[in-house]
Amino acid sequence: MGAVSRNGKYRIVHYLNQFFGGVGGEEKADCRPFTIKGPQGPGRLLEKLFREGNADVEIVATVVCGDSYFAENQESVLREWIPVIREHRPDLVVAGPAFNAGRYGMACGAICSTLEPLGIPAVTAMFKENPGVDQYRKTALIVESANTVSGMEDAVRKMVRLGIKRLHGEEIESPQAEGCFEQGIRRNYLHADPAWRRAIDMLLRKIGGEPFETEYPIPFFDRVEPRPALPGLKGITIALVTSGGIVPTGNPDHIESSSASKFGKYSLEGLESADATTHQSAHGGYDTTYVNADPNRVLPIDVFRELEREMGFKPHPWYYATVGNGTSVDNAQKFAKEIAVELIRDGVQAVILTST
Amino acid sequence: MAKEIERAGIPVAHICSIITISQTVGANRIVPAVAIPHPLGNPRLPPGEEKEVRRNLVKKALAALQTTIQEQTVFS
Structure with a gap:
């Protein structure tokens, strides 16, 4: 070249x-x-x-x-x-x-x-x-x-x-x-077998429960339709969730600093703010100096309280936290599903999710 | 996580530092944050101003939750 x-x-x-x-x-x-x-x-x-x-x-x-x-x-x-x-x-x-x-x-x-x-x-x-x-x-x-x-x-x-x-x-x-990822480029070439034979072969393998490979994978776009907007905030229960690893000091659930295998659920009851003595970051994927000094920099408890009083929404008394650092997509999906089940059960109507 | 919680039926506003990652994972209401090590703050600002930055980001997220959208939207 x-x-x-x-x-x-x-x-x-x-x-x-x-x-x-x-x-x-x-x-x-x-x-x-x-x-x-x-x-x-x-x-x-x-x-x-x-x-x-x-x-x-x-x-x-x-x-x-x-x-x-x-x-x-x-x-x-x-x-x-x-x-x-x-x-x-x-x-x-x-x-x-x-x-x-x-x-x-x-x-x-x-x-x-x-x-x-x-x-x-x-x-x-x-x-x-x-x-x-x-x-x-x-x-x-x-x-x-x-x-x-x-x-x-x-x-x-x-x-x-x-x-x-x-x-x-x-x-x-x-x-x-x-050994690389598909770029979505299609190239024409002449196959030794005609299409009808390949199709019948594939069908027979499929019927017989044998492995087969499609010649044209259907692209998979996993998107979720946006939920309708909230009609207002008065009386609406809103939960805080974070992948930024904010946990009570000492990391009681031992959430891993990377490739997290779990999430934590922690009380916000009576908390007006978070500080270096109450909370810390368990995240291993960013420099936590600033956040450990003031955990509100990832989990905005202080302004959430202020806005609660001004706008009339109801903060959910629990927040959920995990570490989004090399965490597998499977685990993240699993955490979110479990969290969502609890949130729905507890009547939460909206979520603010913070990530680093 | 944003996508899965939304799939379960709860609207999510995602305040995040790397918008492209949020778009890739499929969050719908995205609010760009300040910086990776301090998404909702800025240690270089005096405390009062820093809190104002955080307040505005959370207000933006609350406004996003009250906004009808048809597709992924960045509220910057």
Whole structure:
């Protein structure tokens, strides 16, 4: 594909978040973007596996950005940093792997999706439940990774395999063969068997209870119709729910800081506000310094009370909390269903849900 | 969670920092928050002003709950 660099090597720019970029953990998630010359962290493995695959590559630069900084300033980061990436004249850009890190996945997807229309091939990797997959799989090539960093080598291997094809301008095979997420691209080809035979074969397998694979999966859009608006607030019971991990001090239910397996239900009775002595955050996916100092910054108990008096709604005497950090979609759905059953039983008519 | 609670029949206003994630997971009434580590506050502001920011966000969520919508809507 693109122009090979002067010393004959393919030029790669690698994108990493603050953690893999070696800046630090969650407390550095607001780190502004910067460039490192050469490979960094997973970039070394990336280079090594490219070379094992007989692709003579060089990671000419690594762009690093804090996950929160990117999420909160996506437009300006892309505006300023896509030109910086282009200045390195990359033949390929690799982002991540992001595993199940939501903000990181959204950043990797946004970068790849912005580069592709500019003629710069890009590859990234994510866990299937990363929100970046749904958002960007149509516009970026995303290979499937495990949900945690233990799947690093496998993810990098898949990215390298696909990356080499892109460097050589080779055809990308089906998503199954490449180990990446479907982009929704349909290609015509001549099948050895006519459609009627394939249809009968499939039907017989289906009748016989054998596994079969459809040739045209029906797209699945899981959306819920918006509920009608509340006619007013007077006398309406409203509950607070949060995925931001606000729990009574000491985290009595031991809600996990990531991949939560449960939610908690805590009393708001008699509480006018929350402070550093009454509540804390159990969340491991953002820097909790500010929230531990004032938990109202995630669970707005103080203004909820004020507005209760001014507007006449009834706060539900319990709030529900979990940690939305790498939490599986299945678990989140399960929590919400259980919470909803209780809320309906208790006559709650509306919910304010806060997330970090 | 926003979607599942709404599916059960209760309208939800989702105050969140990353709107794109909220849209992807299918929340219907979305209120953009301040920042990831302090969605309903801003430690750089004096306490009075900070509380006003929080008050306005919750008021916006309450207004969203009283607004008829046909599709996902961001109340910014």
